[in-house]
Amino acid sequence: xxxxxxxxxxxxxxxxxxxxxxxxxxxxxxxxxxxxxxxxxxxxxxxxxxxxxxxxxxxxxxxxxxxxxxxxxxxxxxxxxxxxxxxxxxxxxxxxxxxxxxxxxxxxxxxxxxxxxxxxxxxxxxxxxxxxxxxxxxxxxxxxxxxxxxxxxxxxxxxxxxxxxxxxxxxxxxxxxxxxxxxxxxxxxxxxxxxxxxxxxxxxxxxxxxxxxxxxxxxxxxxxxxxxxxxxxxxxxxxxxxxxxxxxxxxxxxxxxxxxxxxxxxxxxxxxxxxxxxxxxxxxxxxxxxxxxxxxxxxxxxxxxxxxxxxxxxxxxxxxxxxxxxxxxxxxxxxxxxxxxxxxxxxxxxxxxxxxxxxxxxxxxxxxxxxxxxxxxxxxxxxxxxxxxxxxxxxxxxxxxxxxxxxxxxxxxxxxxxxxxxxxxxxxxxxxxxxxxxxxxxxxxxxxxxxxxxxxxxxxxxxxxxxxxxxxxxxxxxxxxxxxxxxxxxxxxxxxxxxxxxxxxxxxxxxxxxxxxxxxxxxxxxxxxxxxxxxxxxxxxxxxxxxxxxxxx
Amino acid sequence: xxxxxxxxxxxxxxxxxxxxxxxxxxxxxxxxxxxxxxxxxxxxxxxxxxxxxxxxxxxxxxxxxxxxxxxxxxxxxxxxxxxxxxxxxxxxxxxxxxxxxxxxxxxxxxxxxxxxxxxxxxxx
Numbered sequence: 001x002x003x004x005x006x007x008x009x010x011x012x013x014x015x016x017x018x019x020x021x022x023x024x025x026x027x028x029x030x031x032x033x034x035x036x037x038x039x040x041x042x043x044x045x046x047x048x049x050x051x052x053x054x055x056x057x058x059x060x061x062x063x064x065x066x067x068x069x070x071x072x073x074x075x076x077x078x079x080x081x082x083x084x085x086x087x088x089x090x091x092x093x094x095x096x097x098x099x100x101x102x103x104x105x106x107x108x109x110x111x112x113x114x115x116x117x118x119x120x121x122x123x124x125x126x127x128x129x130x131x132x133x134x135x136x137x138x139x140x141x142x143x144x145x146x147x148x149x150x151x152x153x154x155x156x157x158x159x160x161x162x163x164x165x166x167x168x169x170x171x172x173x174x175x176x177x178x179x180x181x182x183x184x185x186x187x188x189x190x191x192x193x194x195x196x197x198x199x200x201x202x203x204x205x206x207x208x209x210x211x212x213x214x215x216x217x218x219x220x221x222x223x224x225x226x227x228x229x230x231x232x233x234x235x236x237x238x239x240x241x242x243x244x245x246x247x248x249x250x251x252x253x254x255x256x257x258x259x260x261x262x263x264x265x266x267x268x269x270x271x272x273x274x275x276x277x278x279x280x281x282x283x284x285x286x287x288x289x290x291x292x293x294x295x296x297x298x299x300x301x302x303x304x305x306x307x308x309x310x311x312x313x314x315x316x317x318x319x320x321x322x323x324x325x326x327x328x329x330x331x332x333x334x335x336x337x338x339x340x341x342x343x344x345x346x347x348x349x350x351x352x353x354x355x356x357x358x359x360x361x362x363x364x365x366x367x368x369x370x371x372x373x374x375x376x377x378x379x380x381x382x383x384x385x386x387x388x389x390x391x392x393x394x395x396x397x398x399x400x401x402x403x404x405x406x407x408x409x410x411x412x413x414x415x416x417x418x419x420x421x422x423x424x425x426x427x428x429x430x431x432x433x434x435x436x437x438x439x440x441x442x443x444x445x446x447x448x449x450x451x452x453x454x455x456x457x458x459x460x461x462x463x464x465x466x467x468x469x470x471x472x473x474x475x476x477x478x479x480x481x482x483x484x485x486x487x488x489x490x491x492x493x494x495x496x497x498x499x500x501x502x503x504x505x506x507x508x509x510x511x512x513x514x515x516x517x518x519x520x521x522x523x524x525x526x527x528x529x530x531x532x533x534x535x536x537x538x539x540x541x542x543x544x545x546x547x548x549x550x551x552x553x
Numbered sequence: 554x555x556x557x558x559x560x561x562x563x564x565x566x567x568x569x570x571x572x573x574x575x576x577x578x579x580x581x582x583x584x585x586x587x588x589x590x591x592x593x594x595x596x597x598x599x600x601x602x603x604x605x606x607x608x609x610x611x612x613x614x615x616x617x618x619x620x621x622x623x624x625x626x627x628x629x630x631x632x633x634x635x636x637x638x639x640x641x642x643x644x645x646x647x648x649x650x651x652x653x654x655x656x657x658x659x660x661x662x663x664x665x666x667x668x669x670x671x672x673x674x675x676x677x
Contacts, residue, residue: 005603013596020592036592037635 001088004081011077015043015070022062032057042067047074099163100175106161107177112137115401116176116183118167118199119190120147122372122390123215125154127189130263130398132156134438141167141176143190168198170206178206185211187397193221200230213400215393217286234396236389241290243392244366246414247385248274248298252421257410259425261395262436264513272384275364276300277337282322282352284312287342287368287387303331322352325359338364342387346374350381403441405508409484412493424483424494428510431481438516442467442482442507442523451522451529456503460533465497467507469532471522478518480511564601565668568623569661571597576654581644586651588634595627598657601664612671619664626657 019039023031034042038055045052046067059067088094114137117124121142128138128151140162142148148164165172167190177183186203188196196214203212213232216222222233246254251271258268279295281288284306292302304317305327320327322341333339339356341349349367356363365383369375378386399406413421428437446453452462464485470476485495486506495507509519522528527538539545571594578585602620605613630653637646 002603002606005606006600009596009599009603016592017589020589035635036588036631040635 001084004077004084007077008081011070011073012043012047015047015066015074016040018066018070019043019063022060022066024057024060024063026057043070043074046071047078049075103161103163104175106159107139107175107180110137110139110161110177110180110182113182113184114139114177114180116141116173116178116186118142118173118186118188118196119215120144120151120162121189121191122388123189123393124187125151126263126390126394127187127397128156128160129154130394131401132158132160133264134398134402134440136401139176141165141172143167168195168202170202173199173202174206178203178210183207183210185213185401187401188212188214189393189397190215193218197221197225200225201228204228204230211400213397232396232400234393236392236396237286237290239392239396240287240387240389241294244274244291244385245294245298247271248276248295248300250418250421252418252425253414253416256413256421256425258395259428259436260406260410260439260510261399263398264436264438266436267434268436272364274385275337278303278332278335279338279340280305280322280328280331280333280336280356281340281342282306282349283341283343283368284309284314284317285342285344287344287389288312288340291340291342291366303336305331321348323348323355325355328352328356328359333359333363336360336363338366340366340368342366342368344368344370346370346377350377353381353383402439403508405441405484405486405506406439408486408491409493409508412484412491416493428481431477432479432511437510438513439508439510440516442509442519444501444503444505444507449523451524451526452501453503454526455530455533456501462501462533463497464495464499464501464507466529466533467501467519467523468497469522471518471528471532474532478511478515480509480515480519482507482509484508561604562668562672564597564604565661565664568594568598568601568620569658569665572623572627572654572658572661576651576658578651580651581648583642583647586647591627591631591634591650591654594654594657595624595631598623598627598661612667616664616667619660619667623657623660623664626653626660630654630657 016036016039019034019042020036023033026032042055115131116139117128118141120128120140124140124142128140131138135157137158138160140151140160142151142162142164143166145164148162151160151162163172163176167173167188173186178186186199188199190196193216196216200212200214203210208229212230213234214225214230215234215236216225217235217237222235225233243254243257246257251273255268255271258271262268278301280303281292282305284292284304288304288306292304295302304314305320305322306312306314306317307319307321309317309319318327318331321343322328333356339353341352343349343352346369353365353367357365366385366387367378367381367383369378369386369388372388372390399410442449444452452467455462464482465477468477468480468482470478482495483493484507485492485499486508487502487504530536530538539548571590575586575590575594598620602617602624605617605620608614608616630650633646633653634641634650637643640646
């Protein structure tokens, strides 16, 4: 930094003194000297290569010799100085310092509740997309620079502050807003179990009451996490096994589950009915084990094909990879009703299923998809069930983050009958349409539903249907279905619309995005709410209120 | 014998001495104040300022501050003299120029005092 500036000053000084000392001639031939200011002016437009002309009179030969020398001297010095200053601003260390500082500032200025997501791989990106659609703020920490660039290029509704750093480092977590009172929870979604464990430990030590969700695939690490109180441990294989079991015996419950945990606005496919009979499972890793366990619980006959029986502790299985036809035939593919391709290689899975379908075209296909980049292959193939671990984890996290009541609702719904679930779905579709709905919680508290609380204090009776009224037309309902009421310790599924609303109630509502914002506005707007409930118009102005009070006395 | 310290000290004291040389003399007499000396004083002051960049200590910060003060005052003096143009020899103009250079001189003295203090406490 100093060298170019020094060179600039010295070169200017030398050139300047020459211009002042060497005499010029005016129009009558008398020798005149340039003043310092004139010399500085000439030098300025010479060094910066602008070049106006020779002032105040055309130069003599000696002056021109000196001018030539100064041009070469000062222009070079000027370019050198500018080049150095520009490269200084492009210094990577400086850029990194600026990025980290602006990230910290973005976090301190985040005055909305937000979630901290560690890991922006396939799971993280799906979860961030879902949270963004649900209007929840997110902060992302990811160790890989390319994925951070991908995040920068994705079009999200809200600004997602992100940092390229190692989330295992507690300093990074603190910098990303762990101690910020607006932080609602941390999700550790990296693909390294031990990194997730380190993040969970850090969070539980620094802020024990903060909600912590961790993705984990190894049971030992999962037990470790559970020991110090990680709130939600998500094992995608176990969850998929549970889903598969739900699909076998209660399709309606499964569909309801999928509907409520998808990204709002996505179209949820109708799940196919899983046939009962002989099944073949290729690959006895964590995925295969979970699938076999849940299918066996449904009393299905299973034959396992595994390439490495010792490594996976497989007791009674056929050795092979399942890609060759003769191995499949040995497992009895001709009389099987379904096949599960569960290895950790997408191409192998596709190959297994293609080979199997050649022998037995009526097979029910369950295929595991590992990488999102193979999406075109899988969507073209259109298997009956495609399992993607990242989607499962993301949807599980979403159900905990969107509303804590949602997880409770889903747990309770699993204990209900299949026909109950189908009835709920029918009601939701009628009210909301075919796309996945938004889910949110409504709390009857002075801070969240001030108009309702005021009306309750005044002694009016508020029924559940009043919370759903459309302000444009006082008798129609908004496209919302309340699916659960939590009153104290009591949880009521699908509350009746005529039920009375009490202060402190919490409702889990499901519906369109526009209906959500209308309802939110309405619950806090005294004027509209009192008209809808009592039918009386409250005056807007101070004078109006004064006159009303006079009339009432 | 540290070459860098020699150069540093050299330019700081040279800046102060040239400044004094320009300043001394009757305040309203243009014959007592040589414009070449103002020019050299400005150049050497700029060099001294650049040499003071990059020092992160408290004393370094004050050094840089005094240098910047001196620079501003000397450059202001040069601008006034250039802007006066033909009436550059008028007493009012000369008084303005010389008083500004006097202010710069005080700033340079402060810088030299700091330099002496630094040297004396760190005798090695």
